[in-house]
Amino acid sequence: MKILVVSWYMPPYLTMGALRVGKLCKFFHQSGHELRILSCDDLPFPNNLPLEIPEDLILRTDSLDINGFPKAVQKLRLALQGLFAGGSSSVPAVALETGGSSPGIPVSETANDAPARPSLAKRTLRMLRIVYQELLNFPDPQVGWYFSGKRGGGSILAEWQPDVVFASAPPFTTLMVARALCRQRKLPLVVEYRDRFYEDPYASLSNSFRKKIERVVENWWMKDAKAIVTVSEPWAEDYQERFGLPVIPVYNGFDPDDFAADHPRQPTDSNILNIVYTGILYPERRDPSPLFEAMSLCGDAGKNIRVSFYGADRDTLIAMASRHGVLDQIDIHDSIPYQQSIDRQMNADILLLLQWNDPKERGNVPGKVFEYLGSRRPVLGIGVEDGVPARILKERDAGIVVNDPGIIAQHLKSWLAEKQAQGKIDLLPMDARKGLSRPEQFEKVETLLKRVADDAS
Template identity: 30%
Template structure:
């Protein structure tokens, strides 16, 4: 069996969306002739495992672990020290996308903490918080020399994974593929200041120079990468694993409320539920529904954003439940048991080529999806392709769907799911591993072409 060396910072047991993609590839690649040799880190703390862990489902291959030297882990380890306690709290809870808004806080100490956080993210974490992982490079090179892989595959974020893989490729003359779950210097979440952005672009170009080709998750991101690097690029979206979901029929309760479930993080402005709340408030004021007719359950992080949004919609407040962070398996069970799954898309126009990983989990849950956000992005196209749900931008557009789902709930016990199984099946983790195996084989032959 041919070997591929996978360099990824995120990997089970760390419970992050970034760990799923490389872990599922490693799970299924042996079915298509490739043995995964995974290089990752040994968890240093419970920072990414406080609310459960991810299981490593590797069936064939090996996992090598180095020290986890992430700056985030270092900061988390010192959180009990009073001088850094507030900063550590900002790191673990503050959204990374709006430092300017946070600096407008009226609390001087909080503003100082947010300013320190901004400096930390902009200057200290360059190119990212995992940059100290480069100190483990000698060990990683020894692993690569012993295993003698035919291809190297690195996955980001963090982009330090690409720095390590680039060095390996140059020194060992092994072809390398760089997987971008998110973009690097073109990332919409953390725009650098002018000077750092210029340096970051140069660093990205120099790092990617020896790569045989690139992989990313959508056509818009593919075009951006090709424009920057001029290298052949494949699109392998994120996906879902049918084996993760409980094999249970959806609940049937005509007398119960229409249960809308959201799993994931919530962000002010860019990803918040006010559009849905506005639609429900309209229906309540018009007497079309009662508060007990609809129940909205939020699972995940930063739910304080939901609470703040409800201040403008007091009539909707009794319909909302805050479930907090739960283990991954419990989140999937919540999705399967929902009547409707709520998806909040990132509103920044620069993110129109970005899939949230949750949309693929929602496809696997086989429940109607209500997606709220801009209408010209890849998620709207995905839902149209799979017929797995609806995509809306304004509260008025939600009203007919809520009426329809309520009617179906009362008539059949749960809304009907009309997804196209064949179209959805293309996004299974197994099918994506099959395609990745073809890409790796092309790279190993030196016949890569997008």
């Protein structure tokens, strides 16, 4: 089967999207399929994720930064502000793509601690920035890739004809590029939703007009799709009901090549329970505060619990841990290469999973869930307690998802007692990860693509 994969993310850029798509392409390549990949070059992420297919299968095109002009204006304003402000100081404006406050930067205060009111010029610039983003960052800030992506895809199709096109989103500009290519060449399109667009639970619902436009645009680009791949059963049910297309849920899974059963486990201090988290934090949405409160509830025993964070914002963590008096039990590390993160997970006692404690999160299944199961370490989850990750962990007796600090404290004490009694926390049985390897999951994608390609021929 000849497969064209369209994805903004690909290794070596270290993101969960690049990891999933890169592993899927590895599976296709090892399964003997003829493969081409259209992707974007020079992404703003660490570039240390191993590429496991030949580079010459990938065409990486450039992308126009549509926010380049307002970013330049912002830099100029800050430079002029620093030049003419004299002794006065104010909060540096954050990068345009964040649209929020900058962690760890103190807010300017008046003598009575009240925040200074922004000047008319600042308020005007902020409003112009918001209007600019709403109008031009559509469907997302990566829309600047649309034309170069189309040109790159056209150059591939001028010399090679795939049986099926597989487009993975986000960013959702990817789906617009893939749709245009499929319409030009009358090719069948299969769409992958790794995250939501119109129904995105993390998106602000304040702009109801934009949400209406998003729904219309999503319906438009899905008109040419023949099938959908997504990451969980609840999302699959939603998409099937909405679009009336074949939909399959395909978990991220873990790669057995990365999580070998005989991976060396380093001995650790038998008096210390080591908990590891790899990834970023979102205050109130991926928030370890219940764990920190539970550690403080453990009293003297809690002093023997250490939590290591890799890649989370330092200032955010310091504020959270200090609030609960456990700062001296927290180790904060910069983001590390993927293979190193696997090693940290394999050598932890307990692995921490953070999600949003909200019903909207039920169908969201972080790829980290499967890395943790691949590591065969017990999982402590904080977040929605009746979501797909909680069900998977419960069915496999691989961990818990709970938000009550008192209950978390009980589990911490139990794990600590086990560690101190036998010098280690037992590995999960191999059955805990059965059926969740990437090859086992990706076989479902392969079967779907073959069916779509056969129907089109």
